[in-house]
Amino acid sequence: MNRWVAPIGASRTGAAHRRAGRPCQDAVLCRELRGLDGQPVMVMAVADGHGGRRYRRSEVGSRLACETALAAVQGALAARALDGGEEGWSRWLERDLPEAIQRGWLEAVAAHWQSDPGEGRFESLLYGSTLGLVVMTPRWWGHTGLGDWDLVRVEADGPARLLEEENEPTALGEATCSLCQPRAASLFARRAGLHPLEGGTGDFALVLCTDGIRKSCATDGDFLTLAAWLARGDGEADPEVAGSLSAALDRISREGSGDDVTVAVGRVWSPGGGPPPSPPPPPVAGVALAPPAAPCPPVPEAPHPRQRRPAIGGAVAIGLALAGVGWSWLALNWPRVPPTLPAAPGSPGLRAARLEVERLCGQPAAIPLELRRRRELFVALRQGRQDPAPLKAAAAADPLAALIAADLPAVDQGGGKPPAAQPAAAEPRRPLRALGACPALLKALDRQWAVAPAAPTP
Numbered sequence: 001m002n003r004w005v006a007p008i009g010a011s012r013t014g015a016a017h018r019r020a021g022r023p024c025q026d027a028v029l030c031r032e033l034r035g036l037d038g039q040p041v042m043v044m045a046v047a048d049g050h051g052g053r054r055y056r057r058s059e060v061g062s063r064l065a066c067e068t069a070l071a072a073v074q075g076a077l078a079a080r081a082l083d084g085g086e087e088g089w090s091r092w093l094e095r096d097l098p099e100a101i102q103r104g105w106l107e108a109v110a111a112h113w114q115s116d117p118g119e120g121r122f123e124s125l126l127y128g129s130t131l132g133l134v135v136m137t138p139r140w141w142g143h144t145g146l147g148d149w150d151l152v153r154v155e156a157d158g159p160a161r162l163l164e165e166e167n168e169p170t171a172l173g174e175a176t177c178s179l180c181q182p183r184a185a186s187l188f189a190r191r192a193g194l195h196p197l198e199g200g201t202g203d204f205a206l207v208l209c210t211d212g213i214r215k216s217c218a219t220d221g222d223f224l225t226l227a228a229w230l231a232r233g234d235g236e237a238d239p240e241v242a243g244s245l246s247a248a249l250d251r252i253s254r255e256g257s258g259d260d261v262t263v264a265v266g267r268v269w270s271p272g273g274g275p276p277p278s279p280p281p282p283p284v285a286g287v288a289l290a291p292p293a294a295p296c297p298p299v300p301e302a303p304h305p306r307q308r309r310p311a312i313g314g315a316v317a318i319g320l321a322l323a324g325v326g327w328s329w330l331a332l333n334w335p336r337v338p339p340t341l342p343a344a345p346g347s348p349g350l351r352a353a354r355l356e357v358e359r360l361c362g363q364p365a366a367i368p369l370e371l372r373r374r375r376e377l378f379v380a381l382r383q384g385r386q387d388p389a390p391l392k393a394a395a396a397a398d399p400l401a402a403l404i405a406a407d408l409p410a411v412d413q414g415g416g417k418p419p420a421a422q423p424a425a426a427e428p429r430r431p432l433r434a435l436g437a438c439p440a441l442l443k444a445l446d447r448q449w450a451v452a453p454a455a456p457t458p
Helices: 015-020 058-077 086-115 184-191 211-215 220-232 239-254 348-362 364-372 375-382 388-393 399-410 424-429 439-451
Strands: 004-012 026-034 040-048 131-136 140-146 150-155 160-164 193-196 204-209 261-268
Touching (some): 004 026, 004 239, 015 239, 026 058, 026 261, 040 058, 040 204, 040 261, 058 086, 058 131, 086 140, 086 184, 086 193, 131 204, 131 261, 140 184, 160 220, 211 239, 220 261, 220 364, 348 364, 348 399, 348 439, 364 375, 364 439, 375 439, 388 399, 399 439
Antiparallel strands (some): 004 261, 040 131, 150 160, 150 204, 204 261
């Protein structure tokens, strides 16, 4: 028996893009398909065009990415039975489906260019886009894709867990994988997975979104809280609820990253159950706008750099009833941290710093995720392209960036050895030790400093 509720999705032009008169470069497509034996299969896809002059048709590329993905899924469903074995479908998600998607997408963008040629010569680069795809069947559900999309699972009793994010080794800093890369299909396997839908599986929701949602949150904890609200707030797929979802996305972008924002929600429910009533829209704390997305240079067979800066400013909060905690530490200021010790004991700066360290160390499993999303900041600080003082002075806007900047003297001021190569005597100089930093936080920081390349030798 099928337990999936028809998925619902929405895509909205980012606030920064509206002000600049730019189109929405995101796309979303949710549809109920049918297998060879007539069984229903729910599919949802999201895509994020790169934007910018080099990718000036990426809003078309993202739409074609979603359409091509659903067409490829439909083609496979028409050719084989769903009960043909999960191992075969798992290989399909990793290899066969990606090859069909990239082949179809390249044909689609070439056809679009022929029907509406522009200046210069045709390049698939002009249509560059990411793609995230989830396929939900009565027996299993799976995901695949490439680029900087996120997938969150939200249990019916509340916990939210990040299942998928871009963690491409070659996507250092502001980079993402793209359908316009020559061998993009080979990159899908890293983001592919199949999950059996057992009879005793409890109710849960899947939240698939482009990076504009996560960039609007100051921390990964805030992002998971926001995803949980979106999962509970979709209700049934009707126009009124879809309008509420669109309004929520407008607010997230307006008070968050300013980037385009797109989300799709699929839900599985027990027979006789039913989706809970939709809660009111979430209150979004004041989150300063981040600069709009920037494109990346065309590097063959390598991820194309693309802006995905975490939004500065306050976190996205969902209210005490859903979030369970408040983020009062956002209102505190942290003075500039000297090279060896933090500010004077008892000052508001020290209190704010300790609260941030306590928050991070209270969820050690999430620390590597949060730091990996700031890799470009580690690189800029280590290479001397970013002055740490302004970051420490602006801790109220971005406390995590301020902590990273305060840790820089423990490494070097650009171009020195990473922490692992330093003598043990250098450790007492580390400001975060004076703030009570846990070993998990220090180890994760060491890891990021170690992989951050030093400034090139003149």
